[in-house]
Amino acid sequence: xxxxxxxxxxxxxxxxxxxxxxxxxxxxxxxxxxxxxxxxxxxxxxxxxxxxxxxxxxxxxxxxxxxxxxxxxxxxxxxxxxxxxxxxxxxxxxxxxxxxxxxxxxxxxxxxxxxxxxxxxxxxxxxxxxxxxxxxxxxxxxxxxxxxxxxxxxxxxxxxxxxxxxxxxxxxxxxx
Numbered sequence: 001x002x003x004x005x006x007x008x009x010x011x012x013x014x015x016x017x018x019x020x021x022x023x024x025x026x027x028x029x030x031x032x033x034x035x036x037x038x039x040x041x042x043x044x045x046x047x048x049x050x051x052x053x054x055x056x057x058x059x060x061x062x063x064x065x066x067x068x069x070x071x072x073x074x075x076x077x078x079x080x081x082x083x084x085x086x087x088x089x090x091x092x093x094x095x096x097x098x099x100x101x102x103x104x105x106x107x108x109x110x111x112x113x114x115x116x117x118x119x120x121x122x123x124x125x126x127x128x129x130x131x132x133x134x135x136x137x138x139x140x141x142x143x144x145x146x147x148x149x150x151x152x153x154x155x156x157x158x159x160x161x162x163x164x165x166x167x168x169x170x171x172x173x174x175x176x
Contacts, residue, residue, distance in 0.1 A: 036131035044132035052142040054127045059146030060153075061124060065115035066108065067154020074104035075161045 004010045014022060047055070078100025086096045133139055 032131055039130055039132060042132075044130050044136075046136055047127075047129060047133050047139055047142075051127055051129065051133075052138055055129075055139055055142040056146035056149075058124050058127055059143045060150030061122065062116055062119040063147045063150030064154040064157070065118060066112070067151035067156075068158040069111055069115065069154075070104050070108055071155045071158025072161055073107050074100045075159065075165075076100075077103035079161070079165050 004013055014025075017025065074097070078097045081099045081103075082091075082093055082096035085091070085099075086093075091099075129139065
């Protein structure tokens with residue numbers, strides 16, 4: 001997801017939403033801002049270590065799914081492209097990997113909603129933080145670390161197709 005720190009990026013995001021999603025987003029933005037205004041004068045305590053762990057996990061889980069699907073699809077697609085189209089057209093392994101990445105990215109666009117829905121079904125609700133706590137550096141760091149660790153774990157788990165491809169490459173070399 002791109003950063004929404006410019007008018008153009010925000011506009012692009014808004015135009016990508018369905019009307020019900022825009023309505024829901026607007027309602028939540030109003031609610032969030034009204035709480036933020038009410039708490040503007042109050043000094044908010046930093047989030048507790050438990051809350052920061054929850055923010056970490058809340059952000060990590062969907063990215064485990066994304067990293068898993070992205071790597072697994074890329075490996076399977078790249079290998080199949082290399083063993084079929086790659087042999088016929090004589091493309092390099094890196095070209096096959098790049099095409100596998102294209103297939104994986106396109107699949108990711110379609111599967112992103114399912115990954116998020118599955119993460120939501122696991123019962124992880126949004127952490128209960130005040131608007132000031134959401135904007136604190138500790139919370140942002142915890143969220144970014146969760147995303148990074150989640151995608152790293154997912155990518156490592158998504159390497160499982162490599163366990164099945166060693167024999168096919170040896171068979172192809174034997175044929176040649």
